[in-house]
Amino acid sequence: MPVTYHRSGATGVITIDNPPVNATSQAVRAGLIEAARAFAADESARAAVILCAGRTWVAGADISEFGKPPQDPSLPDVIAAIEALPKPVVAAIHGTALGGGLELALGCHARIAAPGTRMGLPEVTLGLLPGAGGTQRLPRLIGLMPALEMITSARQMGTAEARDLGLIDAVASDDLTDAALQMAERLAGQPPRRTCDLPAPPADPTATETLTADLARKLPGQIAQRAAVDAATEGLALPFAQGMEVERAAFRALMDSPQRAALIHAFFAERAVAHLPQIKGVDPRPLDRIGVIGGGTMGAGIAAACLLAGLDVTLIERDAAAADTARATVAKLLEGAVTRGKLAAPARDAILTDAFRTATDYAALSDADLIIEAVFETMEVKHQVFAELDRVAKPGAVLATNTSYLDVNAIAAATSRPADVIGLHFFSPAHVMRLLEVVVADRTAPEVTATGFALAKRLKKIAVRAGVCDGFIGNRILSHYRAAVDAMVLDGASPYQVDRALTGFGFAMGPYAVSDLAGLDIGWMTRQRKAATRHPRDRVPVFADRLYELGRLGRKSGRGYYLYDGGKPQPDPELEPLLAQVRADLGIAPRDFTDAQIVERTMAALVNEAVRTVADGTALRPLDVDVVMLNGYGFPRWRGGPMHWADAQGLPQILAQIDALSAEDDHFWQAAPLLRDLVAQGRRLAELNEGPKP
Numbered sequence: 001m002p003v004t005y006h007r008s009g010a011t012g013v014i015t016i017d018n019p020p021v022n023a024t025s026q027a028v029r030a031g032l033i034e035a036a037r038a039f040a041a042d043e044s045a046r047a048a049v050i051l052c053a054g055r056t057w058v059a060g061a062d063i064s065e066f067g068k069p070p071q072d073p074s075l076p077d078v079i080a081a082i083e084a085l086p087k088p089v090v091a092a093i094h095g096t097a098l099g100g101g102l103e104l105a106l107g108c109h110a111r112i113a114a115p116g117t118r119m120g121l122p123e124v125t126l127g128l129l130p131g132a133g134g135t136q137r138l139p140r141l142i143g144l145m146p147a148l149e150m151i152t153s154a155r156q157m158g159t160a161e162a163r164d165l166g167l168i169d170a171v172a173s174d175d176l177t178d179a180a181l182q183m184a185e186r187l188a189g190q191p192p193r194r195t196c197d198l199p200a201p202p203a204d205p206t207a208t209e210t211l212t213a214d215l216a217r218k219l220p221g222q223i224a225q226r227a228a229v230d231a232a233t234e235g236l237a238l239p240f241a242q243g244m245e246v247e248r249a250a251f252r253a254l255m256d257s258p259q260r261a262a263l264i265h266a267f268f269a270e271r272a273v274a275h276l277p278q279i280k281g282v283d284p285r286p287l288d289r290i291g292v293i294g295g296g297t298m299g300a301g302i303a304a305a306c307l308l309a310g311l312d313v314t315l316i317e318r319d320a321a322a323a324d325t326a327r328a329t330v331a332k333l334l335e336g337a338v339t340r341g342k343l344a345a346p347a348r349d350a351i352l353t354d355a356f357r358t359a360t361d362y363a364a365l366s367d368a369d370l371i372i373e374a375v376f377e378t379m380e381v382k383h384q385v386f387a388e389l390d391r392v393a394k395p396g397a398v399l400a401t402n403t404s405y406l407d408v409n410a411i412a413a414a415t416s417r418p419a420d421v422i423g424l425h426f427f428s429p430a431h432v433m434r435l436l437e438v439v440v441a442d443r444t445a446p447e448v449t450a451t452g453f454a455l456a457k458r459l460k461k462i463a464v465r466a467g468v469c470d471g472f473i474g475n476r477i478l479s480h481y482r483a484a485v486d487a488m489v490l491d492g493a494s495p496y497q498v499d500r501a502l503t504g505f506g507f508a509m510g511p512y513a514v515s516d517l518a519g520l521d522i523g524w525m526t527r528q529r530k531a532a533t534r535h536p537r538d539r540v541p542v543f544a545d546r547l548y549e550l551g552r553l554g555r556k557s558g559r560g561y562y563l564y565d566g567g568k569p570q571p572d573p574e575l576e577p578l579l580a581q582v583r584a585d586l587g588i589a590p591r592d593f594t595d596a597q598i599v600e601r602t603m604a605a606l607v608n609e610a611v612r613t614v615a616d617g618t619a620l621r622p623l624d625v626d627v628v629m630l631n632g633y634g635f636p637r638w639r640g641g642p643m644h645w646a647d648a649q650g651l652p653q654i655l656a657q658i659d660a661l662s663a664e665d666d667h668f669w670q671a672a673p674l675l676r677d678l679v680a681q682g683r684r685l686a687e688l689n690e691g692p693k694p
């Protein structure tokens with residue numbers, strides 16, 4: 001029984017117990033209706049408390065029911081039944097009150113929260129709007145604009161802010177249940193204060209239009225936020241019951257939208273990657289003391305991420321000056337955390353004094369549990385570092401490389417303990433980006449893999465298992481679709497048009513703006529490394545080499561594809577003549593591409609290479625690719641990731657595009673055999689997320 005009713009003195013106690021997060025599954029909804037009836041019929045009960053067992057109050061609707069036929073009773077009906085009760089009901093909230101969970105609390109007649117409780121309406125992150133009265137009750141309780149801000153941002157708020165806004169009535173100073181029972185006793189005998197009976201706040205067309213314009217600018221293409229604003233404002237102009245109907249209709253429309261399906265796929269995919277079958281039941285090794293080698297861009301970011309998660313870090317640099325620079329960089333990153341309110345200044349000072357050390361002698365790593373190398377990207381330097389680690393690291397220490405592309409098996413071979421070696425591929429900036437590719441080499445021990453996943457959890461990152469290959473999952477796919485994009489620029493497209501077309505599709509940044517951010521030297525070095533093994537028919541982005549040779553390294557030199565006068569990227573009038581010269585030198589007659597062609601070719605290349613990563617086991621499943629591209633490469637979340645998107649488009653269509661393009665270049669455009677097989681069998685990529693490969 002996920003919902004029970006009992007009495008404590010003159011107060012009815014309704015307990016929801018539906019682990020892990022007390023989601024309002026059908027059984028919970030039905031149980032709440034039953035419990036509400038029991039309370040109404042219990043003449044000895046003068047008021048009631050609803051509370052939750054376990055780690056949290058109701059964290060929302062049961063997302064796993066979405067997309068399936070709805071089952072009665074609906075959550076709005078359950079909340080309406082509770083709100084209509086003739087005796088007061090107190091919500092006793094702890095943990096997270098999210099979505100339908102917060103809406104349930106809004107339908108109660110008073111709310112008290114434990115310290116540390118977080119409250120929010122995250123529905124828009126799932127492509128939905130609050131569909132159980134949130135758009136109608138919340139504005140009545142806290143005002144129109146605070147409510148719309150909360151709904152459209154999906155922001156979670158703490159108890160102090162919630163109390164100031166009137167979202168909750170009190171914060172429990174001691175035991176939550178005792179405090180809620182006392183509140184119920186105080187309210188007993190009084191008429192219930194129903195949120196639905198509060199007057200609707202007046203419309204504020206100017207503020208609402210400003211918000212809508214902001215949303216259109218910041219979240220192009222996304223429909224849920226706008227629908228939430230419309231439902232709230234339209235509904236509030238009507239009596240409550242009709243407002244609820246407006247909300248319901250808008251909720252149903254969103255429930256049927258592809259964006260909802262994509263965002264919920266992303267939600268579950270991000271949780272599925274953590275359940276790696278190969279390490280089920282395998283205990284990770286300890287990871288309290290972390291070693292980091294190299295304090296450049298990545299090493300400093302990794303050190304900061306570990307320190308912010310409460311780990312002890314020793315960072316090794318080449319000499320004292322480099323060690324001092326690294327220390328200063330780490331201190332600056334921690335300062336940023338203080339400025340953003342993520343870390344208290346005294347805690348920052350304690351970290352820098354007690355938890356963080358820099359050194360130049362590898363002997364300082366002798367007691368480290370896990371050592372992450374982030375030195376220059378050449379096999380020679382990596383070999384030197386790993387040979388040295390083999391000498392100093394304690395037995396059982398995990399030895400990790402942050403290499404972007406290099407062969408982790410070859411790096412492991414520099415040690416006498418390849419079972420302890422793993423790739424931990426962080427993304428820049430490492431203390432911010434949530435993705436971590438855990439690169440499992442041929443001889444990596446399962447408990448070492450488990451330690452990589454445990455580190456990600458500790459750092460609140462999303463770990464995705466990847467196999468060894470050039471670039472693992474993300475960079476390998478990126479290299480391939482970058483080649484398609486560069487080919488279009490060689491053939492006549494402008495980098496600005498490419499960036500515009502792909503941000504129009506929803507990418508966070510266009511590929512040329514990304515190049516400028518990373519530095520054009522990075523791409524140049526990669527091309528140098530691959531030059532010897534390049535296929536004669538691979539097309540080289542000669543224009544990128546020219547820019548590099550001109551010292552146009554991107555943002556850091558003030559000029560790359562764009563100009564950075566005052567920091568803001570501006571198109572550079574000198575770029576087009578440079579491109580024209582390159583095309584003339586190569587004997588290419590430039591042609592035009594439409595934005596749609598740019599998107600089509602980029603996505604066809606991306607999906608094709610992604611399917612290959614699944615086929616050869618680099619990625620375990622299509623959903624692993626989606627999680628990587630969503631969290632490391634700015635792929636639009638509301639499209640669910642490239643594999644989800646490909647299924648939604650239809651694999652036959654993508655295969656037909658690739659086959660058509662192979663008439664133009666049959667070296668680059670070769671359909672992945674797995675893609676062809678899936679189309680022949682009438683199957684979707686999503687089927688590979690569950691069952692065996694065809």
Ligand code: CAA
Nearest residue numbers: 020023059060061062063064098099100122130131132271
């Ligand atoms: N429905 C079903 N399952 C859920 C769920 C939900 N709403 N929320 C979490 N879970 C599951 C997760 O899938 C996970 O399952 P596995 O262990 O099998 O992977 C488990 O609960 C634990 O979740 P997390 O790993 O995310 O745990 P956490 O402690 O890191 O975070 C949380 C807990 C903050 C509640 C987080 O899970 C979360 O944000 N959940 C989603 C909350 C949400 O979006 N609620 C709104 C739903 S929409 C809605 O309510 C619409 C409406 O108005 C009718």
Ligand code: NAI
Nearest residue numbers: 294295296297298299316317318374375376377403404428
């Ligand atoms: P970087 O050039 O900023 O830093 C490298 C640091 O390593 C320098 O500070 C250098 O002094 C130090 N170093 C070199 N040899 C050393 C040695 N033997 N012992 C101790 N320190 C040594 O390079 P960056 O960008 O931090 O990259 C490091 C690694 O991370 C590379 O393998 C790179 O491919 C990878 N990576 C880089 C990403 C990025 O966006 N920059 C993203 C993900 C991975």
